[in-house]
Amino acid sequence: MSDRYMKQALIEACEGISKGHGGPFGSVVVRQGSIVGRGHNRVLEKHDPTCHGEIEAIRDACKKLGTHDLSGCELYTTAEPCPMCLGAIMWANIKKVYYGCTKLDTAEIGFRDDDFYKHLSGEAKVLELQECDRQACLELFAQYDSQEKELY
Numbered sequence: 001m002s003d004r005y006m007k008q009a010l011i012e013a014c015e016g017i018s019k020g021h022g023g024p025f026g027s028v029v030v031r032q033g034s035i036v037g038r039g040h041n042r043v044l045e046k047h048d049p050t051c052h053g054e055i056e057a058i059r060d061a062c063k064k065l066g067t068h069d070l071s072g073c074e075l076y077t078t079a080e081p082c083p084m085c086l087g088a089i090m091w092a093n094i095k096k097v098y099y100g101c102t103k104l105d106t107a108e109i110g111f112r113d114d115d116f117y118k119h120l121s122g123e124a125k126v127l128e129l130q131e132c133d134r135q136a137c138l139e140l141f142a143q144y145d146s147q148e149k150e151l152y
Contacts, residue, residue, distance in 0.1 A: 011026065
């Protein structure tokens with residue numbers, strides 16, 4: 001089955017590949033039948049590991065729509081989102097994602113998403129997390145919480 005929005009995600013990915021911006025990852029954000037955000041992997045171009053296609057498309061959509069809340073939008077992407085992109089998708093309130101290649105397909109071409117999934121499931125340790133200065137940070141949280149309540 002071919003999908004017109006996935007075709008646009010593929011075009012984004014091809015553009016990024018042809019320009020040497022990064023991996024074969026392109027995405028579009030769709031709202032009520034219209035594309036409101038586009039992006040492709042720009043990790044190499046921007047020297048920024050957060051510039052995945054999904055995140056670039058989310059940033060584009062948020063800028064165009066003037067909001068951080070993409071409720072009611074869907075995302076089309078050439079590959080199953082990595083854990084970082086899944087987090088961004090969830091924070092943006094996107095509830096439906098269509099993807100082309102699986103995380104196993106992505107591993108076949110040398111990307112290490114599976115390492116991160118294993119870390120999140122507790123199967124492997126990729127980084128160390130350690131609590132530090134919790135009390136000072138709790139005070140900061142309390143300050144923020146009281147200011148937010150005053151605003152509303």
